[in-house]
Amino acid sequence: MSAIEELITELARLPGIGRKTAQRLTFHLLQQPPEQAARLASAVGAVSERVHPCEECGNLTEEQPCSICRDPRRDPGLLCVVEEASTVLAVDRSTDFRGRYHVLGGRLSPLDGIGPESLRLEHLVARVRDGSVREVILATNPSMEGEVTATYVQQLLAGQGVRVTRLARGLPMGGDLEYVDGVTLAHALVARQEVS
Numbered sequence: 001m002s003a004i005e006e007l008i009t010e011l012a013r014l015p016g017i018g019r020k021t022a023q024r025l026t027f028h029l030l031q032q033p034p035e036q037a038a039r040l041a042s043a044v045g046a047v048s049e050r051v052h053p054c055e056e057c058g059n060l061t062e063e064q065p066c067s068i069c070r071d072p073r074r075d076p077g078l079l080c081v082v083e084e085a086s087t088v089l090a091v092d093r094s095t096d097f098r099g100r101y102h103v104l105g106g107r108l109s110p111l112d113g114i115g116p117e118s119l120r121l122e123h124l125v126a127r128v129r130d131g132s133v134r135e136v137i138l139a140t141n142p143s144m145e146g147e148v149t150a151t152y153v154q155q156l157l158a159g160q161g162v163r164v165t166r167l168a169r170g171l172p173m174g175g176d177l178e179y180v181d182g183v184t185l186a187h188a189l190v191a192r193q194e195v196s
Helices: 003-012 019-030 034-050 085-094 121-129 144-157 182-190
Strands: 075-082 099-103 135-138 163-166
Touching: 003 019, 019 034, 075 085, 075 121, 085 099, 099 121, 121 144, 135 144, 144 163
Parallel strands: 075 099, 075 135, 135 163
Antiparallel strands: none
């Protein structure tokens, strides 16, 4: 396999990158000065060497514990449970959430061989049992696997003396009801609120 073909193949393995995009990226890199490709390769190598999951929450970090877990201004009693570390960044940038996180490291998917033992569930239960957590917010994706994972976590934490909540689901702002899928519309109807 040629070096060009090998790079295209590796880039195409990235999520959201198809073969055509991988080809465009490859040829773009080939048109750049060699030092730019070297900086990219160095950055990829540095990330894989220096970034690891936080021992406390599972977020990706270069330091132990991560900056969120070390931040004394964050409420340790409010724990947002997410599937992946990328969600931590998204939630933290887009909201005023000032609690802490717990990254499961995936979602339950028996068809893909991902069961409860594959996720950081024991560590979650241990964090809740230590008594400092008063509310767990389930922020899993609104997919079938995300719903199954949220339900499993909810049942796992039942009787632990902690409030378990789920992110609201419903209609997107600016959307048209005609184009909303049935599951989203059903959730919006169930979660309807009284107008005052």
